Amino acid sequence: MSARVADRAGKYLRCFRLGLQDALTHRASLLLSPLGAVAPIILQVVLWNRVYAAGAAGDTLFGFTRDEMLAYAVVANLLSRLVRTGFEYELYEDIKSGGLDRMLVQPIGYFGLRIARFAGGKLADTAVTGLCLAGSLVVLVSRTSIGARLAVLPAFALALILALCLNFLIFWCVGLLGFWLTETGFLFEALRVVIVTASGGIFPLSVLGRRAEAVLALLPFRFTIQFPTEVLCGRIAPGPALAGLALSAAWTLILAALAGRLWRSGLRRFAAVGS
Amino acid sequence: MPGVCRELAKHLRVYLILARMNAMSQLAYRTNFVTGILMELAFLATKLLYALVAFRAGRTVAGLAPNEVLVFVGAFITATGFYAGLFMMNIFQLSGRVRDGSFDVLLTKPVSLQFLATLWRSDAGMFLVDVVGGVVVTFIGLARLPGPFELWRILGYVFLLACGAAVGYALTVLPQSLVFVLGKGGGLASFAGSLWELNNLPMTTYGRLGRLLGTYLVPIFLVTSFPSLFLLGRITGAQIIWGAVAPVAFLLVSRLAWQAGVRAYTAGGGA
Numbered sequence: 020m021s022a023r024v025a026d027r028a029g030k031y032l033r034c035f036r037l038g039l040q041d042a043l044t045h046r047a048s049l050l051l052s053p054l055g056a057v058a059p060i061i062l063q064v065v066l067w068n069r070v071y072a073a074g075a076a077g078d079t080l081f082g083f084t085r086d087e088m089l090a091y092a093v094v095a096n097l098l099s100r101l102v103r104t105g106f107e108y109e110l111y112e113d114i115k116s117g118g119l120d121r122m123l124v125q126p127i128g129y130f131g132l133r134i135a136r137f138a139g140g141k142l143a144d145t146a147v148t149g150l151c152l153a154g155s156l157v158v159l160v161s162r163t164s165i166g167a168r169l170a171v172l173p174a175f176a177l178a179l180i181l182a183l184c185l186n187f188l189i190f191w192c193v194g195l196l197g198f199w200l201t202e203t204g205f206l207f208e209a210l211r212v213v214i215v216t217a218s219g220g221i222f223p224l225s226v227l228g229r230r231a232e233a234v235l236a237l238l239p240f241r242f243t244i245q246f247p248t249e250v251l252c253g254r255i256a257p258g259p260a261l262a263g264l265a266l267s268a269a270w271t272l273i274l275a276a277l278a279g280r281l282w283r284s285g286l287r288r289f290a291a292v293g294s
Numbered sequence: 295m296p297g298v299c300r301e302l303a304k305h306l307r308v309y310l311i312l313a314r315m316n317a318m319s320q321l322a323y324r325t326n327f328v329t330g331i332l333m334e335l336a337f338l339a340t341k342l343l344y345a346l347v348a349f350r351a352g353r354t355v356a357g358l359a360p361n362e363v364l365v366f367v368g369a370f371i372t373a374t375g376f377y378a379g380l381f382m383m384n385i386f387q388l389s390g391r392v393r394d395g396s397f398d399v400l401l402t403k404p405v406s407l408q409f410l411a412t413l414w415r416s417d418a419g420m421f422l423v424d425v426v427g428g429v430v431v432t433f434i435g436l437a438r439l440p441g442p443f444e445l446w447r448i449l450g451y452v453f454l455l456a457c458g459a460a461v462g463y464a465l466t467v468l469p470q471s472l473v474f475v476l477g478k479g480g481g482l483a484s485f486a487g488s489l490w491e492l493n494n495l496p497m498t499t500y501g502r503l504g505r506l507l508g509t510y511l512v513p514i515f516l517v518t519s520f521p522s523l524f525l526l527g528r529i530t531g532a533q534i535i536w537g538a539v540a541p542v543a544f545l546l547v548s549r550l551a552w553q554a555g556v557r558a559y560t561a562g563g564g565a
Binding site: 222 | 323325326327328329330332333335336337339340343344346347348350351353354355356476485487488489490491492494495499500501504
């Protein structure tokens with residue numbers, strides 16, 4: 020019994036290692052990837068400094084003080100890089116080219132294979148981005164009024180894990196559209212931009228206005244970027260943070276159920292054309 | 295000199311043929327065409343968010359009124375039409391071509407290798423969405439500002455915008471020359487793309503050092519800030535001269551970097 024469990028876990032562990040190896044093969048690209056967040060961070064830091072400078076000292080805009088907004092801009096931009104996926108294109112290609120049928124007869128679950136590879140790749144990403152995040156937080160704590168609150172780290176770690184799971188499931192569902200669409204073109208990229216905006220990855224959702232914020236609060240996207248960012252920046256008290264974590268976990272379960280349903284329904288349509 | 299003109303005319307003919315082929319293939323794959331437009335509309339909306347901040351905060355940004363910020367954002371959207379519609383896809387494909395060895399095929403063609411590798415593909419849909427959208431946004435910003443706008447200002451704006459597009463091309467090609475050495479260019483393309491985003495704000499919002507770096511060392515502000523400053527009557531004579539000279543200088547530098555990169559190419563993918 021335990022040998023079977025070990026054998027099963029071993030398969031996925033190997034996939035996890037493959038994901039990690041793939042990320043480490045192109046080390047220069049891996050190390051350069053956080054650079055993509057540098058320009059948006061500069062842009063937003065400049066913008067917010069100028070906008071707050073035009074008002075009175077200590078005032079708030081969109082529910083944020085200047086220092087809180089700067090911290091949000093830095094952390095949210097790094098997190099949006101960290102939770103970013105990319106496997107949806109491979110998933111779609113497997114469905115479109117019929118390559119999925121080869122995977123279906125192998126003694127490994129396709130969903131498990133993908134999530135294990137994603138987790139492996141993200142481990143390398145997390146190490147690099149985590150260092151950048153730690154460095155940025157040290158600068159923020161030393162140069163702004165944002166306090167160092169080590170107590171938020173466990174809640175942030177949990178929120179980040181849930182954000183990674185949630186984003187994986189959101190884009191897994193997006194990739195599964197391949198069962199119904201013969202061509203997706205740039206649809207995935209268009210959806211990614213909308214989802215990142217709806218997640219608070221560009222600006223806090225309050226910038227979009229009260230009505231838009233209220234609508235987006237009913238959707239799971241904010242738990243992928245805005246919620247972990249606010250937890251790390253200490254903007255959420257312990258009670259609401261716990262409630263947010265529970266809600267994030269609930270959304271993960273809902274999306275997992277939806278993903279399972281879409282997968283089963285898609286497989287019934289799958290004709291392995293092109294294999 | 296006649297030889298150079300002949301070569302330019304030949305490349306222009308080839309480019310028009312390629313653009314027609316690209317447009318025909320896009321119309322054949324309508325989903326790509328439509329979703330490409332949807333994607334550009336989504337990006338366009340995210341650019342407008344920066345103007346939205348100025349409007350919703352109801353404050354000036356570095357002395358610029360929200361409507362003036364809108365003019366800058368409009369110029370940025372227009373310039374992005376050149377980046378997304380004419381360069382971007384080629385740049386994203388380059389590292390794939392280098393890794394799988396299909397870059398070899400381009401080496402055998404009787405036209406400039408850089409021309410083919412960086413301008414082969416174009417997307418009329420994305421180009422038009424951004425250019426039309428950008429012009430509309432610029433016009434809305436201008437219309438809400440006091441005072442009439444003379445034709446010569448608009449002509450100067452178009453000239454500096456074209457110069458900015460040339461600088462944008464050079465700055466996109468420069469880091470990609472490293473793809474021949476590194477083998478994978480995802481991080482580089484992402485970095486170059488993110489530099490482009492710095493144009494989302496007027497150069498006047500950056501500090502003195504930032505303005506100097508963004509004007510002379512990595513002249514990203516020439517892409518949209520110079521044309522917008524000209525349109526708003528806030529540009530200096532020296533900036534106009536630099537705006538016209540920099541494209542030539544940076545196209546030359548990017549050409550030299552590209553040639554050095556190609557010399558390092560080893561066809562490792564074994565096409």
